Amino acid sequence: MIIESIFILNLVFAVFTVFREKREISATWAWLLVLLLLPIIGFILYLFIGKKLSRNKIDDIRTQKQIGIDQLVDLQKEQWNEEELLPADAITDTAREMVHLFLETDNAVLTKHNKVELLTDGKEKFKRLFADIERAINHVHVEYYTFYDDEIGNKLLHLLEKKAAEGVQVRVIYDSFGSHGTTKKFFARLEELGGHAEAFFGSGRSFSSFRLNYRNHRKLVIIDGKIGYIGGFNVGDQYLGKSKKFGYWRDTHIRVQGNATDSMQSRFFMDWNATAPKQDRIEYQESYFPLVKRQGKTSIQIVSSGPDNDIEKIKLGYIKMINNATDYIMIQTPYLIPDDPILEALSLAAFSGIKVKIMIPSMPDHPFVYRATQYYAQSLIANGVEIYQYDNGFLHSKTLVVDDKISSVGSANMDYRSFKLNFEVNAFLYDQEISEQLSDIFKKDIEKSTKLTIEDFKKQSLWLKFKQYFSRLLSPIL
Structure with missing residues (x-):
């Protein structure tokens, strides 16, 4: 009788818990399966994994302005002409449709004349990144899902501390779950020197804020508004092939010189302003969006997605x-x-x-x-x-x-x-x-x-x- 009562109560609470939040039917049934097969444990998992973002947090992310490119978005929408936007050798039906798709759904402007270098080895990627940061004179903006407190993580941190001491503006966004083991204390010296570091959605230490889902999985670095990095590499020794478990780490990143860095910068600012305290939020400055001469011939759209928007x-x-x-x-x-x-x-x-x-x-x-x-x-x-x-x-x-x-x-x-x-x-x-x-x-x-x-x-x-x-x-x- 007791077991039957527990089963019925678990069933009722499972159905109520899963169906009270709007989500795709496949995810609904998957969570219902977990809650029914794992009484009590399933509810604990749901608490940390299944909880959706609060409406206030979603609104805070959605309302951030696209600093620096709002006017360009409006201009491209008003003067939409695929032949003018795309280089001659890239004009295809697919390219036209994709440019329009991203412009309409994500306000992703098309930037031309970028120079792009492919980086597939972690050691080479960090060698190039460190050299570019070393030459920074105005700002370094860093956003990683994983920023580990290990050898390469400390090397990057010490370089950022050095640049902050030189008067360069340094800002870091890291994901508290992806960077497990890295705490606010890790960045204390950087902040003493005038830099700033913020954990996306806070430190995650409080019971109410801890969640495994809805993580900031982005990887961006923007240096002086002229050089940008985007791709799959995070910051950690394993990404240099130093993990016995994984061995060589095969990833792909790109180094960009050109106007595409404006779109990366704008993305970083939206994430920063949704994360940082109000007094540390960023306003538009020309130094963040310098005029960049033609660097190459690659046309790029920087496209973002996340649970703050229903359009994937x-x-x-x-x-x-x-x-x-x-x-x-x-x-x-x-x-x-x-x-x-x-x-x-x-x-x-x-x-x-x-x-x-x-x-x-x-x-x-x-x-x-x-x-x-x-x-x-x-x-x-x-x-x-x-x-x-x-x-x-x-x-x-x-x-x-x-x-x-x-x-x-x-x-x-x-x-x-x-x-x-x-x-x-x-x-x-x-x-x-x-x-x-x-x-x-x-x-x-x-x-x-x-x-x-x-x-x-x-x-x-x-x-x-x-x-x-x-x-x-x-x-x-x-």
């Missing part, structure tokens, strides 16, 4: 690229947990004769996530998609390139979390040369990878298959 803008960009492909699609992602629209788009492309190639890691960093990735890999292989397992360490790169024409590099993975739960930022690049470089990098990575087959999955144990199927049921909340 980066995902829409992915779908647009996949649906408009005519030759090939190449994707690198550490987490392959597509929702139905992405899954259908990839399958449709493969059924239509498009060469669809996806690369995933050969090892997990999150067990449930990796098992779900394996499930979807098997499903996509059955639909004609080629899946490669990167064997030379851990693959953390988040790239998509289509037809040697358009590509994307950023922080967003090919999964539910990046589409719906985390704050992400990607660069969408309209440049044949950059697309060809990313394609060549993918082909070289294939040499260090294993192509998976249906037979590989058939050989797996029943227990492993069960974990994959079970993880798939939880995929909307992983």
Whole structure:
């Protein structure tokens, strides 16, 4: 009788808890499954993982102004002409439609004449980053999901402290969960020297503020408004290949010189002003948006997405690229947990004769996530998609390139979390040369990878298959 009463009460509270908040039906049923299968424990998990952002916090993020580019957004919308905005060798129907898509949904202005360098090795990335920061004379703005208190983290911190002591404006946003082990005390000396550091959504130490979802997964650095970094690398020794567990860390970042840094700067300011105390919020200054001469030939849109907006803008960009492909699609992602629209788009492309190639890691960093990735890999292989397992360490790169024409590099993975739960930022690049470089990098990575087959999955144990199927049921909340 007692057990029956507990079951009934658990069922009632589970239904009330899950259905009282608006969310996608798939996520609703996934949470209901967790709450029913794990009485009490499930409610604790929901408290820390399932709670949605407060309306006040969402409004605070939504109302931040796009400092420095508001007028340019209005100008491009009023004088919309794809032929004028895009360079001659990038004018295609897909490019026109994507530029318009991002301009309308994200106010993402198209910037031209940028110089872009691809960085795929952590040591090289930090070498270039440190050299650029060393030369900063006005400001250094840093935003990372992970900023660890380890060797490389301390090297970066000490360099920022040095620049702050020289009078350079230094601001740092870090995610308190992604940077677990890093506290406000870590940045105390930086703040004594005039710099500022803020944890996104606060320190996360209070019971009411702690949550595992809705993290700031963005990775941005803007130096003097002239140089920008965006991509997949965080700050930590493991990203330099120093982790025994992961080995070599394969990621993709880009270094940008040109007007695209204005869009990165504006994104940073919106995040800073939604995070910092009111007295430390930023107002427009010309020094943050200096006039930059033509540096190269790459056209870029910086596109953001997050739970503060119902439109999944980066995902829409992915779908647009996949649906408009005519030759090939190449994707690198550490987490392959597509929702139905992405899954259908990839399958449709493969059924239509498009060469669809996806690369995933050969090892997990999150067990449930990796098992779900394996499930979807098997499903996509059955639909004609080629899946490669990167064997030379851990693959953390988040790239998509289509037809040697358009590509994307950023922080967003090919999964539910990046589409719906985390704050992400990607660069969408309209440049044949950059697309060809990313394609060549993918082909070289294939040499260090294993192509998976249906037979590989058939050989797996029943227990492993069960974990994959079970993880798939939880995929909307992983």
